[in-house]
Amino acid sequence: MNRKATALDVAKLAGVSRSAVSLVLNGRGNGNVALESQQRIREAAAALNYSPNKIALSLRNQQSRIIGIVSDEVVTSPFDGNIIAGADAVARSHGFVTVVMDTEHDESRDEGAVETLLDRQVDGLMYVTVGLRPLNVPPNMARVPSILANCFDDRPDAGLPAVIPDEVRGGREAAEHVMSLGHRDIAFLAGDSLTPAAPRRIEGYREAFSGAGMPVNEDRVIQVGWDIDAGFHGAMKLLDGVEPAARPTAILCANDRLAIGVVLACYRLGLNVPQDVSVMGYDDEFRVAKTMVPALSTMALPLREMGAAAMTALLTEVEAAPNGKHDDDGTAAAGAPAVTGADTMVPCRLVVRDSTGPVPAGR
Amino acid sequence: MNRKATALDVAKLAGVSRSAVSLVLNGRGNGNVALESQQRIREAAAALNYSPNKIALSLRNQQSRIIGIVSDEVVTSPFDGNIIAGADAVARSHGFVTVVMDTEHDESRDEGAVETLLDRQVDGLMYVTVGLRPLNVPPNMARVPSILANCFDDRPDAGLPAVIPDEVRGGREAAEHVMSLGHRDIAFLAGDSLTPAAPRRIEGYREAFSGAGMPVNEDRVIQVGWDIDAGFHGAMKLLDGVEPAARPTAILCANDRLAIGVVLACYRLGLNVPQDVSVMGYDDEFRVAKTMVPALSTMALPLREMGAAAMTALLTEVEAAPNGKHDDDGTAAAGAPAVTGADTMVPCRLVVRDSTGPVPAGR
DNA sequence: TTGAAAGCGATACCAC
DNA sequence: GTGGTATCGCTTTCAA
Numbered sequence: 001m002n003r004k005a006t007a008l009d010v011a012k013l014a015g016v017s018r019s020a021v022s023l024v025l026n027g028r029g030n031g032n033v034a035l036e037s038q039q040r041i042r043e044a045a046a047a048l049n050y051s052p053n054k055i056a057l058s059l060r061n062q063q064s065r066i067i068g069i070v071s072d073e074v075v076t077s078p079f080d081g082n083i084i085a086g087a088d089a090v091a092r093s094h095g096f097v098t099v100v101m102d103t104e105h106d107e108s109r110d111e112g113a114v115e116t117l118l119d120r121q122v123d124g125l126m127y128v129t130v131g132l133r134p135l136n137v138p139p140n141m142a143r144v145p146s147i148l149a150n151c152f153d154d155r156p157d158a159g160l161p162a163v164i165p166d167e168v169r170g171g172r173e174a175a176e177h178v179m180s181l182g183h184r185d186i187a188f189l190a191g192d193s194l195t196p197a198a199p200r201r202i203e204g205y206r207e208a209f210s211g212a213g214m215p216v217n218e219d220r221v222i223q224v225g226w227d228i229d230a231g232f233h234g235a236m237k238l239l240d241g242v243e244p245a246a247r248p249t250a251i252l253c254a255n256d257r258l259a260i261g262v263v264l265a266c267y268r269l270g271l272n273v274p275q276d277v278s279v280m281g282y283d284d285e286f287r288v289a290k291t292m293v294p295a296l297s298t299m300a301l302p303l304r305e306m307g308a309a310a311m312t313a314l315l316t317e318v319e320a321a322p323n324g325k326h327d328d329d330g331t332a333a334a335g336a337p338a339v340t341g342a343d344t345m346v347p348c349r350l351v352v353r354d355s356t357g358p359v360p361a362g363r
Numbered sequence: 364m365n366r367k368a369t370a371l372d373v374a375k376l377a378g379v380s381r382s383a384v385s386l387v388l389n390g391r392g393n394g395n396v397a398l399e400s401q402q403r404i405r406e407a408a409a410a411l412n413y414s415p416n417k418i419a420l421s422l423r424n425q426q427s428r429i430i431g432i433v434s435d436e437v438v439t440s441p442f443d444g445n446i447i448a449g450a451d452a453v454a455r456s457h458g459f460v461t462v463v464m465d466t467e468h469d470e471s472r473d474e475g476a477v478e479t480l481l482d483r484q485v486d487g488l489m490y491v492t493v494g495l496r497p498l499n500v501p502p503n504m505a506r507v508p509s510i511l512a513n514c515f516d517d518r519p520d521a522g523l524p525a526v527i528p529d530e531v532r533g534g535r536e537a538a539e540h541v542m543s544l545g546h547r548d549i550a551f552l553a554g555d556s557l558t559p560a561a562p563r564r565i566e567g568y569r570e571a572f573s574g575a576g577m578p579v580n581e582d583r584v585i586q587v588g589w590d591i592d593a594g595f596h597g598a599m600k601l602l603d604g605v606e607p608a609a610r611p612t613a614i615l616c617a618n619d620r621l622a623i624g625v626v627l628a629c630y631r632l633g634l635n636v637p638q639d640v641s642v643m644g645y646d647d648e649f650r651v652a653k654t655m656v657p658a659l660s661t662m663a664l665p666l667r668e669m670g671a672a673a674m675t676a677l678l679t680e681v682e683a684a685p686n687g688k689h690d691d692d693g694t695a696a697a698g699a700p701a702v703t704g705a706d707t708m709v710p711c712r713l714v715v716r717d718s719t720g721p722v723p724a725g726r
Numbered sequence: 727t728t729g730a731a732a733g734c735g736a737t738a739c740c741a742c
Numbered sequence: 743g744t745g746g747t748a749t750c751g752c753t754t755t756c757a758a
Contacts, residue, residue, distance in 0.1 A: 016744080017745045019746080020743090023744095032743065032744085033744075034743065037744090056750090059749095060749075060750055061750085062750070
């Protein structure tokens with residue numbers, strides 16, 4: 001396969017000038033180029049399988065139609081990849097392409113990744129994390145329109161806009177779900193407080209209790225970690241050697257892997273799910289929640305939606321910015337209202353499957 | 364933040380010409396530019412925080428230093444992301460950047476994705492799949508140096524080079540591991556035959572038996588699917604209501620999620636792992652195998668290595684190709700030896716944890 | 727040792 | 743209605 005055809009090749013074949021080719025192929029032919037020439041140009045372009053060289057276009061137009069995505073470990077880890085999928089789908093539909101760089105949790109690589117992307121003249125930047133967390137935003141992100149997905153700006157105000165899941169509401173609705181099944185003694189197995197996800201979900205859990213006019217039994221809230229073994233041991237603490245009447249009837253988990261551990265522990269103790277204990281996950285992890293035995297009721301993280309929402313917002317800004325230039329120099333006029341709280345919260349989605357059921361009789 | 368500094372800005376500040384800047388910053392200064400000027404140029408570049416515009420460079424050099432990666436669902440799915448991570452690390456170390464496009468298993472998007480990447484003037488292309496499988500290679504991939512990772516060319520010969528895991532050997536070594544623990548009655552729970560991974564792993568399992576001079580009990584090989592519930596039901600078939608002496612003492616699973624299902628079934632039946640039954644996974648799935656209760660013995664897929672090997676091979680070809688041109692037009696000279704079997708096999712890695720143990724006494 | 731000029735591919739302005 | 747030409751930022755060749 002030889003070199004690609006250029007506009008000049010098309011012009012020569014059609015017997016016109018490069019300018020005419022450009023005009024016609026960009027829809028500005030009518031009124032500028034003879035209809036007959038237009039026809040010839042289009043035929044020539046088709047014959048040569050011509051498509052404009054994006055690199056030259058980028059240089060000329062001073063915009064690359066590339067959106068850079070920096071992530072802490074989305075590529076490497078099995079989680080939250082759908083944020084990027086959602087973002088990419090939106091970008092593609094606008095004729096943009098995304099370039100993803102993974103820092104593998106090495107914060108010292110943040111600046112470099114952004115710099116590399118900026119060198120490539122990206123028109124916009126998105127920072128995506130695995131798991132909700134505050135982000136120490138690389139300062140050079142401010143040089144082009146930027147947005148955060150699944151993370152939020154650490155600094156007190158004037159930060160970058162962010163798209164995050166509504167974890168508080170998710171925690172509340174999870175608790176409300178089992179409450180609606182009659183449960184009153186509900187435990188919450190959370191991860192650590194290293195990420196705000198666990199505290200926020202717990203906050204929602206508390207909201208549900210106060211909404212129902214019930215006190216929270218603090219012994220029922222346990223922060224154990226995020227993995228299967230943590231769920232297993234947490235559940236053991238709650239259930240092993242405890243007389244039936246003193247057991248929680250429902251265990252809410254901060255993710256689906258914890259829920260796997262809880263179910264494992266229940267089976268080991270000869271308890272049935274959901275007949276003896278209802279178990280709920282969180283995340284709706286692909287190929288896990290749905291195929292567990294029993295299939296997990298869970299709170300689905302709106303990953304695709306978050307990615308799509310973030311990219312939509314970003315592209316709006318990118319396409320508004322004249323010629324890809326970015327005026328924002330960070331020095332807001334004194335006295336101007338601090339535009340905080342610009343964070344977009346996307347609601348989680350309750351998914352009811354087989355691991356939650358009515359509270360056991362007599363409880 | 365204003366526009367980036369260009370080479371002209373540097374030249375002006377240093378009081379020299381653009382050419383001098385170019386020479387010096389590309390290491391060809393000595394013998395061409397006065398040492399004193401070199402110094403000034405370097406200082407000016409640093410002061411202006413200058414770095415060359417990659418777009419202009421690409422246009423000028425006719426190569427973008429971008430490698431396009433097309434994947435069927437690596438971005439979306441939680442699996443095999445480390446192939447891309449491994450590939451990306453190698454690319455980065457060579458000063459290349461990767462652009463990933465996910466077709467989300469829509470084969471009709473293959474051509475388009477490759478075309479988009481080609482339009483961006485990528486210097487090379489890699490196709491990565493989730494799970495080993497034959498690939499209907501998009502014909503336009505032939506236009507630049509290309510390679511396959513975790514998939515292989517469907518066509519009989521003259522295909523693209525591929526880097527794949529040595530599944531046969533993995534299956535064999537898994538079986539040999541439990542055999543070394545004294546097990547003889549070993550079941551194999553495999554996924555479906557839609558991908559070659561399961562058949563190959565089964566083939567390895569057979570090899571281990573013939574290597575040990577033992578016959579394979581065909582009832583012990585069950586193809587059930589790839590998910591937790593499949594493992595659960597498969598194990599139930601093998602164990603539920605079966606007298607202890609007639610039970611397999613070890614169950615090999617074609618992935619870690621199947622193994623989770625098997626352990627779930629064991630617990631449900633009051634069986635202990637590994638005391639009553641040894642269970643092995645496959646893949647060493649991140650945050651799953653290691654944190655299971657008990658922690659899973661498994662066969663780790665060499666994902667990072669595969670990605671790195673594939674990218675290394677690809678870049679060798681890219682950097683050899685003069686000026687990014689690609690001569691291969693697919694029409695091999697008649698009579699030339701068909702270069703098949705160019706597939707690189709990367710060995711899997713046995714990981715022994717707590718789910719496999721000595722065969723129960725008396726079996 | 728340095729600077730001027732050509733060219734990579736495409737677009738837009740401006741004479742004709 | 744059409745085609746020449748400057749321009750984007752950079753490298754490289756060639757003359758001075």
